[in-house]
Amino acid sequence: MSIDANVQIQLAEFSLEVELKLAEGEVLAVLGPNGSGKSTLLRALSGLQAIDRGVIKIHDVVVDDTEHSIFLMPERRQIGVMFQSSELFDNLSVLENVAFGLRARGAKRNVARANAAEWLQRFSLDQFAQRRPTSLSGGQAQRVALARALATNPNLLLLDEPTSALDIRAKAEIRRDLLRLRQQRPVTTLLVTHDPLDAFALADRVIVLEEGRIVQSGALDDVASHPRSRHIADMVGLSLVRGEVRDGALTTPSGARLVVPADSPSGLSVASIRPASVSLHRAEPEGSARNAWSMTVTDIDRHPERVRARLTGPIPLLAELTPAGAEALALTVGDTIWASVKASEVTVTPDLGA
Amino acid sequence: MTRQQRNRRRAVALQRPPAAIIAIAAVAIAFFALPFLGLLWRVPWTDAWSLLTTQSSLTALRLSVTTSLWATALSIAFGVPLAWVLARYGFPGRRIVRALCLLSLVLPPVVGGVALFAAYGRRGLLGESLFEWFGLRLPFSTAGVVLAQTFIAMPFLVLTVEAALRGLDNRSEDAARTLGASRWYAFRRVTLPAIRPALIAGAVLAWARALGEFGATITFAGNFPGRTQTMPLSVYLALESNPGQALVLSVVMIGISFGVLLSLRDQWLGGSAEMRSSR
Numbered sequence: 310m311s312i313d314a315n316v317q318i319q320l321a322e323f324s325l326e327v328e329l330k331l332a333e334g335e336v337l338a339v340l341g342p343n344g345s346g347k348s349t350l351l352r353a354l355s356g357l358q359a360i361d362r363g364v365i366k367i368h369d370v371v372v373d374d375t376e377h378s379i380f381l382m383p384e385r386r387q388i389g390v391m392f393q394s395s396e397l398f399d400n401l402s403v404l405e406n407v408a409f410g411l412r413a414r415g416a417k418r419n420v421a422r423a424n425a426a427e428w429l430q431r432f433s434l435d436q437f438a439q440r441r442p443t444s445l446s447g448g449q450a451q452r453v454a455l456a457r458a459l460a461t462n463p464n465l466l467l468l469d470e471p472t473s474a475l476d477i478r479a480k481a482e483i484r485r486d487l488l489r490l491r492q493q494r495p496v497t498t499l500l501v502t503h504d505p506l507d508a509f510a511l512a513d514r515v516i517v518l519e520e521g522r523i524v525q526s527g528a529l530d531d532v533a534s535h536p537r538s539r540h541i542a543d544m545v546g547l548s549l550v551r552g553e554v555r556d557g558a559l560t561t562p563s564g565a566r567l568v569v570p571a572d573s574p575s576g577l578s579v580a581s582i583r584p585a586s587v588s589l590h591r592a593e594p595e596g597s598a599r600n601a602w603s604m605t606v607t608d609i610d611r612h613p614e615r616v617r618a619r620l621t622g623p624i625p626l627l628a629e630l631t632p633a634g635a636e637a638l639a640l641t642v643g644d645t646i647w648a649s650v651k652a653s654e655v656t657v658t659p660d661l662g663a
Numbered sequence: 664m665t666r667q668q669r670n671r672r673r674a675v676a677l678q679r680p681p682a683a684i685i686a687i688a689a690v691a692i693a694f695f696a697l698p699f700l701g702l703l704w705r706v707p708w709t710d711a712w713s714l715l716t717t718q719s720s721l722t723a724l725r726l727s728v729t730t731s732l733w734a735t736a737l738s739i740a741f742g743v744p745l746a747w748v749l750a751r752y753g754f755p756g757r758r759i760v761r762a763l764c765l766l767s768l769v770l771p772p773v774v775g776g777v778a779l780f781a782a783y784g785r786r787g788l789l790g791e792s793l794f795e796w797f798g799l800r801l802p803f804s805t806a807g808v809v810l811a812q813t814f815i816a817m818p819f820l821v822l823t824v825e826a827a828l829r830g831l832d833n834r835s836e837d838a839a840r841t842l843g844a845s846r847w848y849a850f851r852r853v854t855l856p857a858i859r860p861a862l863i864a865g866a867v868l869a870w871a872r873a874l875g876e877f878g879a880t881i882t883f884a885g886n887f888p889g890r891t892q893t894m895p896l897s898v899y900l901a902l903e904s905n906p907g908q909a910l911v912l913s914v915v916m917i918g919i920s921f922g923v924l925l926s927l928r929d930q931w932l933g934g935s936a937e938m939r940s941s942r
Contacts, residue, residue, distance in 0.1 A: 382845075383840040392838060394834070399857075
């Protein structure tokens with residue numbers, strides 16, 4: 310186990326009780342609303358937040374053990390943290406920022422700088438080396454922050470809402486960098502986010518936190534098709550379709566066609582569709598601007614207040630209906646059914662990870 | 664007049680206070696300005712240079728500059744750690760400790776001098792031991808002047824730096840810690856650069872205060888030319904024997920203080936746009 314943690318924290322009006330394990334090189338996404346405790350969990354792993362009870366092991370090193378009064382200061386844990394608002398040091402150049410971690414660990418200035426320059430080059434940021442962080446865009450600053458967090462070769466990478474302060478384009482760039490990192494040199498990573506797209510792009514597994522407790526965990530697809538609460542359903546239920554956008558339509562590698570909003574940028578993209586915007590019909594729906602496919606129902610998840618159906622066909626989809634709607638359609642597993650989505654309900658983001 | 668100029672004028676007019684307020688403010692400005700104008704008017708300008716370069720003036724000037732710079736250095740060396748503790752370290756009784764350390768801001772300096780006597784005088788709480796063990800005698804010495812000035816001036820630095828440390832969020836330091844920086848390294852390379860404007864402002868304020876120190880100095884260190892007679896003391900004494908010299912020295916001190924305030928305006932005291940926009 311690369312990470313083995315059992316964390317209990319009691320704050321004034323909030324308590325956190327989480328157990329988690331990460332295998333070497335695994336990427337775990339922690340999803341949850343604001344105030345669910347996901348950032349507190351990340352701070353506890355990094356040593357910035359003291360825990361009240363529990364044990365935290367990072368790479369077989371006990372960094373926190375309340376029973377035996379063991380506590381390793383953040384600077385003595387082999388971690389890299391990327392914060393929501395990059396937190397670059399304004400008084401240092403971009404290069405010095407990336408070299409900071411090695412300098413703090415006692416490396417000679419020229420050694421640290423040479424190493425930092427390599428990291429900047431790896432992320433194609435070398436042209437910014439001598440710039441001040443204040444002159445960078447949000448996306449550039451965040452990518453520098455990622456390079457800075459990685460420059461010390463951490464055993465654990467902690468990402469705290471790495472894309473939430475960024476625009477769509479910059480979000481996609483960060484995801485691309487993280488994805489490339491995963492392919493080239495996997496680092497055990499804990500990704501805290503409320504953006505399911507981050508989780509879809511990067512994570513092997515998710516845990517969902519609500520009010521300081523894990524309410525669901527597992528592979529993202531399973532969580533998405535069997536969400537245990539309304540909130541999880543809203544958060545992770547997206548269907549993602551990869552393909553190339555041209556002339557207002559996305560074509561998937563298998564040749565399926567999805568009409569997208571007319572102002573979507575061309576190029577490789579990910580289209581996301583919320584289950585609630587998928588309608589199901591027994592007969593082929595009328596209307597030209599609509600996306601409609603004949604699909605097979607492979608799985609049905611019934612709840613008192615909603616029904617989720619997993620569909621396979623030209624484009625794999627999750628559909629959400631009211632129980633009454635499902636009953637009216639007499640929906641059962643194995644059915645063939647028509648699914649339709651309005652183009653205006655499709656959200657398109659550039660796919661830089663492809 | 665272009666439309667832009669007209670708009671700007673209108674914007675200025677909109678924000679202008681009522682005439683009565685402007686008139687009262689003008690009286691207040693005159694109240695502050697008149698003493699200085701009077702001083703400038705009374706100075707015997709023809710003899711000014713020779714009065715300023717008399718042996719006694721130069722001695723006082725040299726002593727003032729040396730002691731006030733020492734006091735500033737000591738204020739930084741002890742005041743920054745003190746401000747750090749007060750801003751960041753929540754220990755029981757912090758409010759009382761803080762009030763104690765800033766007390767000399769509001770204390771009559773003469774009282775400060777008396778208190779210094781009680782502590783560091785020949786018969787003082789610590790002074791007796793200092794003399795017995797090290798033969799160190801602080802009262803009526805140049806070191807005593809530095810001590811008195813530091814006592815009065817350091818709170819200015821502490822207050823300024825503490826406010827800056829409080830205003831700084833911990834997130835940069837947290838980031839530094841996760842990168843492997845010890846608390847000391849993070850303070851040196853992240854926090855200190857971030858509060859540099861406040862540190863400079865605090866140091867300049869403390870220096871100006873030390874330069875002008877009178878009450879505590881004359882009480883604790885006395886008035887010995889060349890040893891403890893600083894500029895303010897020398898002005899006070901010259902007032903009876905040689906008013907012209909007193910006036911010239913006063914003008915020099917006003918010039919220094921005014922320069923200090925003007926140089927600080929953009930950095931700190933005015934809370935100007937530059938300060939607000941810099942993170």
